Structures are given as C-alpha cells and as structure tokens.
Amino acid sequence: MRYLVESFILGALRRGRSVEQFLGACGSAERPGVRHVEVRPTKGRFEVRLHTVEDIGSERFRDLGEFPPFDPDDEAREFGLLLGTAEDPLSALEIAERQTGAERARWVNEGVVQDEYGDFVSAGRSWTREPVVPPAR
Numbered sequence: 001m002r003y004l005v006e007s008f009i010l011g012a013l014r015r016g017r018s019v020e021q022f023l024g025a026c027g028s029a030e031r032p033g034v035r036h037v038e039v040r041p042t043k044g045r046f047e048v049r050l051h052t053v054e055d056i057g058s059e060r061f062r063d064l065g066e067f068p069p070f071d072p073d074d075e076a077r078e079f080g081l082l083l084g085t086a087e088d089p090l091s092a093l094e095i096a097e098r099q100t101g102a103e104r105a106r107w108v109n110e111g112v113v114q115d116e117y118g119d120f121v122s123a124g125r126s127w128t129r130e131p132v133v134p135p136a137r
Contacts, residue, residue: 010090020109047085
C-alpha cells in the first residue's frame with residue numbers, strides 16, 4: 001500500500017517522520033518542472049514546504065531531492081518554499097491541502113514521492129492537475 005490512511009499520516013508526523021505528495025508538472029515544454037509538497041516535523045511544530053524543481057529525471061533517475069531548483073536564483077526555494085507552520089500535524093496537512101491542492105488520500109512516506117515521480121515519467125509526463133500557485137505574501 002503506497003498511500004497512507006490518515007491515522008498513519010498523523011502517526012508518522014508525530015514520530016518525527018515527514019510525509020510527501022507529488023503534485024505533478026509545472027513550467028513549460030521548453031522548461032519542464034515538477035512540484036511536490038512536504039509536511040516536516042521541526043522542533044515541536046510542523047512545516048509545510050513546496051518543492052519546485054527542474055524535471056531532469058528519467059525512469060532510472062528519479063531522486064527529486066537531487067534535482068536542481070526550478071528557480072536557481074531564489075536561494076530560499078532551494079530547500080522548498082515555506083508555506084506555513086502549524087502546532088499539530090492535522091493543521092499542517094490542512095495548510096498543505098488548502099494551499100497546494102494536495103489530496104488527503106495521496107500522502108506517502110518520506111522518500112516514496114520518487115515512486116510517484118517514476119509513475120509520472122512512465123505515463124509520459126502527462127498527468128494533469130491544477131497548477132500550484134502559492135498565495136501572495
């Protein structure tokens with residue numbers, strides 16, 4: 001079972017483990033990118049980070065953590081754009097879902113997002129989801 005039920009999502013976060021969700025393509029055919037969202041426990045809080053990277057992968061190379069940031073001039077985004085923090089894991093999931101379009105039924109354990117990307121590549125990079133646009137600050 002790849003996707004986590006809510007109790008497993010919350011349990012992973014409470015144990016200090018991140019959960020992630022692949023969001024799909026961004027950019028253009030000339031300059032493709034992909035996005036994924038992460039909820040990460042940090043010092044008694046939970047951060048929600050949006051990762052936007054160049055789509056340089058293949059069926060054999062799918063480690064999204066090794067992909068360069070989509071905007072190399074924005075150092076803040078190198079480790080993911082901080083969308084918000086929350087005191088509890090459920091609130092963090094709600095932030096991620098509200099701000100990125102993530103779906104509760106599609107969260108995976110840390111590292112499994114690479115398998116999601118692999119499915120995306122195998123499907124011809126044709127998944128369609130609404131574009132992810134972080135709110136203006």
